[in-house]
Amino acid sequence: MIVLLLFLRRIILDMEKLFSNLTITVHPKIYLKDPESSDLGLRIIEHSILLVDEIGFEAFTFKKLGQRIGSNESSIYRYFENKHKLLLYLTNWYWGWLEYKLVMETYSINSPKDKLKQALEVITRPVEMDASFSHIDEVKLGQIVVNEFSKSYLTKEVDDENKEGYFSIYKRLIHRVRDMILEACPEYKHPASLASTVVDGALHQHFLMDHFTSITDCKKSSPPTVFFKHLVLNTLNIDA
């Protein structure tokens, strides 16, 4: 058993190495010029994560970002139309990255129930550092998603932007979780709602842990993963 596990782990590590020069693909209409294509672009992404995390999306401006990276406001406008598009870029990147993690950490599991459990783990756990992408601080980006993601779709333009495909990575991730729910429990009637509730709810519980502790039971010693695993498995009548 242990030998098998080590063997699987080996495959996974190889796989990760194989994909180590992988880049997360973001819908090209979100940017004017691909930020991965130049040094300035990479610095825009790197420091926008740090600055948004620091001062919040409302107070964030291209002017401040320019000052931070010693570059000009107008140069940043050549990469992104406005800060809303930049936020879309960052959150798209995050969901693409999480989808990659989800696939990597579940593809070798055959039992649908174990696969689902591992998926819940990936989706609800706190974000961990990933050395594969040197210009991105995944932990801070995770915080940005918790605090700002919903602002990217709670707009009057959401239907147009959805049609353009700006949210398709996010939706694809939820479809994956939905399909795993369905494989573990084919007769369940609300797999998509359950998947979206878990993904959105996990962000929400992480926020509550930081700011409204009286309306959550989650804490370091009993993280959201515990709550959501119990919730999903009981809902589907799967034994833990």
Next chain:
Amino acid sequence: MIVLLLFLRRIILDMEKLFSNLTITVHPKIYLKDPESSDLGLRIIEHSILLVDEIGFEAFTFKKLGQRIGSNESSIYRYFENKHKLLLYLTNWYWGWLEYKLVMETYSINSPKDKLKQALEVITRPVEMDASFSHIDEVKLGQIVVNEFSKSYLTKEVDDENKEGYFSIYKRLIHRVRDMILEACPEYKHPASLASTVVDGALHQHFLMDHFTSITDCKKSSPPTVFFKHLVLNTLNIDA
């Protein structure tokens, strides 16, 4: 049995009559001058609901609201410091109203499980008109809560404003649901997280029904209430 039900219904109707001149109390530090205290104040509330629903919170300004109600921008500033405070006022009012509905529609139910079921009904159903408050369009206010509420707390000021008590009605509502969960199932370990997940999740599912239908199973014919009742009752091992 039917006689008893009619009797209870009679009591409830009496009770509603009794409270018909009730006003929902909002934390006084949220406003500079009580909008319920003058005609202009009432018109500010009435038309801010219509205007925010129409153009969204981002595009909403006091100048536009002033034009709409034939009043001056500066006069509105005498009631609210800024539009963020006005949003807090509207959402506080909504949660206070929903709490009132929750209490009214559950207080006479003795069985903890039935009480919880009715609570889930109140919290997850679409908002319905309420003639008791003539200056408030509850349906549109409900839409505003779905689309804008999270923007009221996803800010850098959330901890300060929470300390001031700006979110206490919202938290109190969730505490009520948490307590009902606990009465129906005393051994359940995550009652607060479940309550907050249902309240937030209900708003989210309503949003998805309108904009991202592929990641929800909810629709007119199978509304969020069905999903959440099944979710909660199975999680708590209560038979429907």
Next chain:
DNA sequence: GCAAAAATAATAGTAACACTATCAAGTAGC
């Protein structure tokens, strides 16, 4: 190694936003 092309920086400018301050006009209570 140099010219052309591309990328970036610098500067200026505009309309809207988010206010603050001041003063005038109306109105309500005593």
Next chain:
DNA sequence: GCTACTTGATAGTGTTACTATTATTTTTGC
């Protein structure tokens, strides 16, 4: 009729969210 209070009107300030133009630097193709 005086006072206090409310509302309206006007003006002004600093910031935001851009756009446009021109200058400078960097890259690249030959």
